[in-house]
Amino acid sequence: MLTDVIQTLPQVIVDGLTLGAVYAVIAIGYTMVYGILELINFAHGEIFMTGAFIGTAILLTFSGIGWLSAMPAIIVLIIVLIATSILTGFLGMGIERVAYRPLRNAPKLITLITAIGISFLLQDIIRFIAEVKKGNYIITGPSLFTGKMKLEASSLWPQFHDASFKSTFLVVLITAIIMMLVLDLFVNHTKWGMAIRAVAQDRDTAALMTINVNKVISVTFFVGSALGGATGVLFAVQYGTIDPYIGFILGIKAFTAAVLGGIGNIRGAMVGGMVIGMLEMFAAANLSGLTGGVFGAEYKDVFAFIILIVVLIFKPEGLFGKAAVEKV
C-alpha cells in the first residue's frame, strides 16, 4: 500500500502542482476582492469560465483563418492570454461598477446574493452565445500543445515511477507561476499595489491621502479578473473541452484555497491553492488504495471540502491569516 503511494508520488506532484497553480491564481482573485471589500465575489468563478470561452473563441477564430498553424503555439498562447485577460479584466471592473458599487454601504448579505446572481447571469449569457454560435454549449477548442513529456523520477530514486504528462501541463504551470510572480511584484513593489494594500487596510484614511478609493477598487477588480480570465484560457488549453458550468466547482475550490491561506492574504492564497491541488491529486491517486476500495478517486472533491471544514473549525483565520481584531 505504501509502495503504491511512493510509486505514484512523482505523478501526483506533477499533476498536483499544475492543478494547484490553477487554483492558486483563481484564489488570488477571491482574496484580493475580499481583502479590499470584504466581499466574497462568487462571480469570480464565472469570470474564469468566461475567460475560458473567450480564449477558446479566439483560438477557433485563429484556426479558422489559418493563423494557428502559421504562428508558433507559444506566441498564439501569449496573444490569447493578453487579449482574454484584458477583456475579463474589464468585465470584472464593469460588474463591480454596475452591481457592487451601488451596494457598497448595503448589508454584506445583499451584495453576496447579488454576486451569486451575477454568476447565474454569466453562465446563461455564455451558454446562450455558445448555443447561438455553435449549436451546443459544450465547446472543444483546437489544441495548442500536443507533445508529451516524461519526468524520469525512477532515475532519481528507483522506488518512484516515472511521471508522464502532456506538454500543456508544463505550459500551464509555468504561465501560472509567472502570473503569480508578476502579481506579487505588482502588489508589493508598485505604487498602485501599495494603494491597493492601503485601501484594504483602511479605506477612509486612504481617501485622506489623495487616493481615489473607487479607482483603486476598480483596479483591484481588473487585476483579479484578468488573472481569473487568463487562468480560464490555461484551463481550456489544458483540457480542451469547456462548458459554462466549469466555473462553479473550480471557483468553490479556489475559494477554499483562499480560505485555507487566510482570506485577504495574497501569498496565502497562492500557497492554499497549491496545497489543495496537491491534496486533491493525492486523494485521486491513493484514496482507493488507502481505504481498501471503499472510497474511490471520485471522492477527491470531498477531500477539498473536508479540509475547508477542518480549517474553519481549528484555524478559522487560515494558515497565514491573523485572527481578526475588532477595530475600536
Next chain:
Amino acid sequence: MHVLELTNVAANYGAIQALRDIHLFVDEGEIVTLIGSNGAGKSTTLKSINGQVKVKAGSITYRGNDITNLPAHQTSLMGIAQVPEGRRIFPKLSVKENLLIGAFSVKDKNTVEDRMERIFGYFPKLKERLEQKGGTMSGGEQQMLAMGRALMMNPQLLMLDEPSMGLAPIIVEQIFEIIKELNKEGVTILLVEQNAFQSLQIAHRGYVIQTGEIVLEGRGPDLIRNEQVQEAYLA
C-alpha cells in the same frame, strides 16, 4: 479671503444631528483650535470638511472655492491634509510605505525624496525605522508617522484630530512644538483637541464646541482666561 470657512454647517452622524449651524473660519498662517468634550462634534466638524460626513445644510469653502461634500481624495488634492483621530496608520505597511502613501499623487520622484528628507528633519526617529511595519510602533511614533504622512502631501492646511490622545505628556509636548514649528514655516493649522489648555496655548484663536454648536470663540489667551472655559475644560 479665509483659507477655510464653514458657514451655517449642519451635519448628521447616523441618525443624530451632530452639528448645528457651525460658523468657523481659519486664516492664512493661523493656528486655530477647536476644543470641546468627547462627543461635542469636533471630529465630525473635521470629517465634514473632508467629505467624510455628509453636510446637510450650509457651505464650506476653501480659499473661496466651494468644497461642500467634496470627497476626501479631492479635498486632499487641493491641499487640505488631515491627521485622523487615533492616527490610523496603515498597520501592515512599512513606515516608508506609510510616508509614500501621503505622496501618492506626486509624480516626481525627487519631490518625494525631498519631502521625506524634510520630514526626517522633524521626526528623525522615522528614518531609523523605515522598514518596520507601521502597526508595530508605539503610540507616539505612530503619531509622528501620521503627521509625517500628512506632511508628505505638502499641505497648505493641516488638520489634526486629537494628536495628544493617549500619549505621554513629554511626547505631547514634542508634538505641540512641532505643530508650532510647522506653523512658523507657513502651514495653516486647524487643531482639534480635548487637551484644551495645551492647544489654546499655541493657538492664535480658538472655538469651543458643545453638543454640536459653537458656544464660544476668541483669541487663544483670552479663552484660557475665560471663566466658562476654565470651569469646563481646564479644571
